[in-house]
Amino acid sequence: MRAKYFMAVNRNGVYTSVIMLLAVLLYFSYLGKTPIYILDEAKNAQCAREMFDRSDWVVPTFNQELRTDKPPFHYYCMMTAFKLFGVNEFSARFFSAIFGLLTLLITYYFVRKHLGQKKAFMAVLVLLSSLHFTFEMRLAVPDPYLIFLLSACLFSIFTFIQTEKNKFLWFTYIAMGLGILCKGPLAVLLPGLIVFVYLIVTKDLSFKRILSFKPLLGLFVVLIISLPWYLAVDKATNGAWVKGFLLNHNVHRFTDVKEGHGGFFGLTTLYILIGFLPFSVFIVQIIKKSISNWANPFIKFSVVTVLTFWLFFTVSDTQLPNYPMPAYPFMALLIGNYLFDVISGIAKGSFQIPLMVYLIITLVLPMGIYLALKNEPPLARFTYLAIPFLVLPISACITRLLWSRNQIMGIAVMSGAFILTSFIFFSFIYPKVYSQNPVVKSLGLIQTGRPVVAFKKYNPGYNFYLNHPIKRFTDVDSLRRFIELHPNCVLITREGTLADLKSIKNIQIVFSGKDLFEKPVTVLLTTTASYETNNHSN
Structure with a gap:
C-alpha cells in the first residue's frame, strides 16, 4: 500500500x-x-x-x-x-x-x-x-x-x-x-x-x-x-x-x-474548433464519448459548462475569439477524456477521416501563412517565416504512419508538433513580424519635446511608448488653430482622413505605414518649416 x-x-x-x-x-x-x-x-x-x-x-x-x-x-x-x-x-x-x-x-x-x-x-x-x-x-x-x-x-x-x-x-x-x-x-x-x-x-x-x-x-x-x-x-x-x-x-x-x-451565427463554433487544433479534428468522436459518459457527474457538468458558454456567446451580437475561452479547461478535459480512451484501446472505429482532415489543415496552414505574408506589403520580404510551419504537415504524415501501430506516439507527435510550433512562433516569428508595425517604425521620427497630437483615430501603441497624453482632435478648425500655435508639432492620423486636412497649409507626410493585417494606414505629418529645420539640423 x-x-x-x-x-x-x-x-x-x-x-x-x-x-x-x-x-x-x-x-x-x-x-x-x-x-x-x-x-x-x-x-x-x-x-x-x-x-x-x-x-x-x-x-x-x-x-x-x-x-x-x-x-x-x-x-x-x-x-x-x-x-x-x-x-x-x-x-x-x-x-x-x-x-x-x-x-x-x-x-x-x-x-x-x-x-x-x-x-x-x-x-x-x-x-x-x-x-x-x-x-x-x-x-x-x-x-x-x-x-x-x-x-x-x-x-x-x-x-x-x-x-x-x-x-x-x-x-x-x-x-x-x-x-x-x-x-x-x-x-x-x-x-x-x-x-x-x-x-x-x-x-x-x-x-x-x-x-x-x-x-x-x-x-x-x-x-x-x-x-x-x-x-x-x-x-x-x-x-x-x-x-x-x-x-x-x-x-x-x-x-x-x-x-x-x-x-455570422457560427463564428463562436469556428473559434472553438480552431482554438482546439489539433485535437478538434476528433470533435465527432469527442461528442459521442461525452454522451456515452453522461452518467459521470463531472463530464455532465463540463458539457453543461461548454454548451452554456457556446450558446451565450453564439447569440451575442459582439463576437470575439476570447469570449468562450473560460470554457476551454472544460472542453480540454472532455477531449482528454476521449484521448485517454484512444491510448487505452477503448475507443474503437475508424480514425481515417479525422486524420485526413488533420493532414489537410496542416498542409493548408503553411500555405495560408505564406500568402498572408506575401500579400501584406510591410511583410512581403518575410515569406520565409512560413517555413517552420512545415513541422505541422510533416507531423501529420508521421501521425498517420504511427497511428495503427502506436496511438500513444501518434497523439504525442500531434501535441509535440503544435507545442514546438507555438514556441517557435511566439518566441521568434511573432516578434519579428510585429516589429514591422507602423508605431515602432515611426517612433524615431518623433523628437522628444515636440507636441504630438492626433486627428480622429490613431494607434494607441503611441501612448505606451511616448508615455504622455496625445491631444486628439475631431474637427479640422480646432486642429488648424493648434498647429498655428505649435508649428513644430507631430500629427498622427490615418490615410483616410487626409482629404479632411487639405485646408491646413504647409503640412506634409513624413511617414506612412500600413497597419499589419488591417486596412488602415497610419500617417505622420508635420509642418514643412518644422520638417526642413529638422532635416537641416540633422
Whole structure:
C-alpha cells in the first residue's frame, strides 16, 4: 500500500513538473520581445501605466481620459509587475503568463480529483497544444485572469456539490468576487446560470439545495471583495465609470456589435474548433464519448459548462475569439477524456477521416501563412517565416504512419508538433513580424519635446511608448488653430482622413505605414518649416 502511494506521488510530481516546464517554455519565453501594438494590449497596458504613474488604485484612464472598458484587477497586476520589473512589455504581460500557468495547474488538480491522474495530464496537454490558448496567455489583456478565475469558480462549485466541503464554497465565492473586479457581473451571471442548468439536468434543483450554497454568506464574501472599489470609482467619477461600464461594455456588447466585432451565427463554433487544433479534428468522436459518459457527474457538468458558454456567446451580437475561452479547461478535459480512451484501446472505429482532415489543415496552414505574408506589403520580404510551419504537415504524415501501430506516439507527435510550433512562433516569428508595425517604425521620427497630437483615430501603441497624453482632435478648425500655435508639432492620423486636412497649409507626410493585417494606414505629418529645420539640423 505504501509503495503504491509513493509511486502515485512520484508520478504526480513528474506530471506537475512537465506541465510547469512546458508552461514556462510557452508562456514566458521572449515574453517582452513583441512590441505593444495590438489595440487591446496597448490600451490596457497604458491604462495600467497611467494609474501606476499617479499611484492611483481607483480611476482607470487612457490618454488621461476615463476608461470604462474593464474593472481594475488586471491593471493592479500590471502595476505590481511595473513595480517589480519596470515599465516594459514583459511587465505588462507577466501576470497573464502567471495566470496561464495557474489555469493549467488547477485544471490538472481538479480533473485528477474527479477523473484520475492520466486524464488530468491529457487535459492539460490539450491546453498546452492549443495555439489560441497560448496566444491569449501572452497578451496584456484581462482574459487570462478571467479564464483562471471562472475556471477556479466552476471547478470549486462542482467539487462542493459532490463533496459538501465548505472550503470549496469559499474558493467559489472568492473567485467570483475577484472575477467581478476582473470583468464585472459576467463573473456571477455565467457561473450562476451553469449551476442552475446543471441542477435542473441532474434533477437536484430545490430550495434545500439552494440553501446548501449559503447564498447570504456568498453574497457577503463577493461584496466584501468587489464592492469597495466600485463604490470608490463611482464616487470619484460621479457615477460616470459605473454607467459607462454597465451599459456600454456589458448590455450593449451583448445586444449590439461593438467596435466592428460582429460576425455570422457560427463564428463562436469556428473559434472553438480552431482554438482546439489539433485535437478538434476528433470533435465527432469527442461528442459521442461525452454522451456515452453522461452518467459521470463531472463530464455532465463540463458539457453543461461548454454548451452554456457556446450558446451565450453564439447569440451575442459582439463576437470575439476570447469570449468562450473560460470554457476551454472544460472542453480540454472532455477531449482528454476521449484521448485517454484512444491510448487505452477503448475507443474503437475508424480514425481515417479525422486524420485526413488533420493532414489537410496542416498542409493548408503553411500555405495560408505564406500568402498572408506575401500579400501584406510591410511583410512581403518575410515569406520565409512560413517555413517552420512545415513541422505541422510533416507531423501529420508521421501521425498517420504511427497511428495503427502506436496511438500513444501518434497523439504525442500531434501535441509535440503544435507545442514546438507555438514556441517557435511566439518566441521568434511573432516578434519579428510585429516589429514591422507602423508605431515602432515611426517612433524615431518623433523628437522628444515636440507636441504630438492626433486627428480622429490613431494607434494607441503611441501612448505606451511616448508615455504622455496625445491631444486628439475631431474637427479640422480646432486642429488648424493648434498647429498655428505649435508649428513644430507631430500629427498622427490615418490615410483616410487626409482629404479632411487639405485646408491646413504647409503640412506634409513624413511617414506612412500600413497597419499589419488591417486596412488602415497610419500617417505622420508635420509642418514643412518644422520638417526642413529638422532635416537641416540633422
